[in-house]
Amino acid sequence: MAAVTTWTGREANALRQALRMSVTGFADHLGAARRTVAKWSSQGNKVHLRADMQAALDTVLARATPDVRERFGALVSAGSSGALADPATLPVRGTHIHTGEGGIHDFDSDGDVRRRDLLTGVTISGITLPNVATLLEALVSPRPRNTEPVALPIRQFGRDVADAKIAYQACHYEQVLARLVALLPALEPTCADAEGEQRAQVDALASDLYHVVGSVLLKVGDKGMALVAAERSTRAAASSQDPLAMAASARIMTHALMSNGHSNQARQLAEAAAETLRRGTGLASTDAIAVYGALLLRGAIAAARDDNRDNAQAMLDEAAHAADRLGYDGNDRWTGFGAANVLLHRVNIALTLGDAGTAITLARQVPLDKIGLAERKASLFVDVARAYIQWGRYEHGLNALRSAYEIAPEEIRCRPAVQRIAGDLAVLTRGHVRSAVFDFAQHVGIHV
Incomplete structure (x- = not known):
């Protein structure tokens, strides 16, 4: 060697x-x-x-x-031992995205069309790329070719956005992609038909729609385009002038910034957005408390990724206070927020900071019956798998991946990050455990 x-x-x-x-x-x-x-x-x-x-x-x-x-x-x-470059984040001709005080700028649609064309015919993470490529095309150019986009009634548009959110939280990513591809072309004419309060309502729904787009693109590994979707969510929320929509859009922007290596900016954004929401609403509603707490959790993860242990702990503690104030584990404003959710984030943050043993100890304390969202429950078992691998207990890590697959099969098949964990196990294990890893990979349809 x-x-x-x-x-x-x-x-x-x-x-x-x-x-x-x-x-x-x-x-x-x-x-x-x-x-x-x-x-x-x-x-x-x-x-x-x-x-x-x-x-x-x-x-x-x-x-x-x-x-x-x-x-x-x-x-x-x-390449399993650290933060490696993802092909989806490599520079794309004609597309320039940078962050600063004013946000994200210089989005060149022609460059994104080239990006989409370069990807045609490839498969990403178990999702056949025509679905992802069509989503990228709809994101770059919402007006479909050779057809006239049709406005949707606001009530129907709201139901369709909610259905996309529900499918995402259930880890039904193929279904999510199909819904998003249908919804994005309808957004522009629906906005054009709306006036006054209805326009503000559509803008808030558009922010939620782009939030889902950004989330699913992060799942399949396209971090650069997820950042574009997050910026669209932020713009739509600002147009709505709805404090909750603006705070909710900051969640996906924080996530996208973290995924693109801007953890410090992500933490600052989460802190500022949470404080703005607190001052603007007094946290007088359950929705406001839930979004506030969820923002703090996202900021805590960003702080941990920036190796800022003290900030991460402070934001976790404040989120725990918000969960106590809320008093239950729910899904207000699509946050899945509550005391159990705070504990899930403690697991992830301990793991991020290199405390595999602490992460496993915390994971054992999570009341699984309080976690209503398949995406959150599966993510917990993926974190447990990572912790066991760090700890050198590979068979336990494999069992955790099996649990995640039972909860949400598409979470295992579709996520590059999860596939890398299976690849690590294939490299690190020997004997019957290695054979079991390959059997599992073949069963779920991933390559290791």
């Missing part, structure tokens, strides 16, 4: 996993701060290590047993 030329967080985390050490154990082994090692785990190849750490890792690798070196080489080759 060739020596590592430059150690990033990715290679360092791969070595930790190959040694089957916890974050704390690895930090002690190296004489490094635990927080530093957790940052390697969460930020991957975005972190370039200091010269003294590079030398220390060179020594650890040189002294490692052949089995450890073999596992290390496999992990690095598989």
Whole structure:
């Protein structure tokens, strides 16, 4: 195995996993701060290590047993040990998206059409791409070819948007794609027919519609176009002048920013949007409390991804207070917010910070009967699988993936991130567990 030329967080985390050490154990082994090692785990190849750490890792690798070196080489080759570049986020000709105080700018539709054409005939994450490509076409050019788009009655439009939300939360992604492809062309004429209060209502619904578009694009791995959809959601919400719509749209923008590597901006946006909602509404309704709490949870995840443990904890605690004030686990304003949801986020944040053992301990405390949304329940088991893999307990990780599949099959088949977990298991395991991993992958229809 060739020596590592430059150690990033990715290679360092791969070595930790190959040694089957916890974050704390690895930090002690190296004489490094635990927080530093957790940052390697969460930020991957975005972190370039200091010269003294590079030398220390060179020594650890040189002294490692052949089995450890073999596992290390496999992990690095598989790209499973850190935040790796996703092909969907690579620059696209003609499309320029950047963030700043004013938001996202310079969206060039011609470039996005080229992007869509380049993808034609390929398959993304188990969803046949014609469905995804058609969604991208509808996002870029809502007016369908050779047909005249038809306005929908506002009540029907609202029901159709709600149906898309419900299908998304149930992890029925093929169904979601079909609904979105039908709804996007109807948006422009529906807006044109609406006036006064009705126009504000349609704008709020448009914000929800683009929220779903952004969410499903994140699921299938198209982070760049998800950011475009999030920006559309933000614009529509601003046009509606509805405080709840504006705060809800900030949730998908926060998620899209995080997925594109802008965790600090995402945290700031979530904090600002939550405070604006609090001041503007006094949190006088259950919808306002739920959106406020959900924003704080999204901001807490962004803070954790930015290795800001104190901010993450503070936002989690404030979200817990909001959940106590709400008093139940519900789905107000499509948030799935409540005390159980806060605990789900504690699991994810512990995992993000490299605390696999803590994540598993917290996961055992989650009252599954309080989680009404298949998407949230499946995501919990995916997080548990990741935690067990970090911990070196691969068979437990496989069992967690099986549980996620039983809850939401399309969550396993359609998500690149979940498929990478299965790929990690295929690389890391041996004997009967490895055979079981391949049997599971074949059963659910994914390649490892």
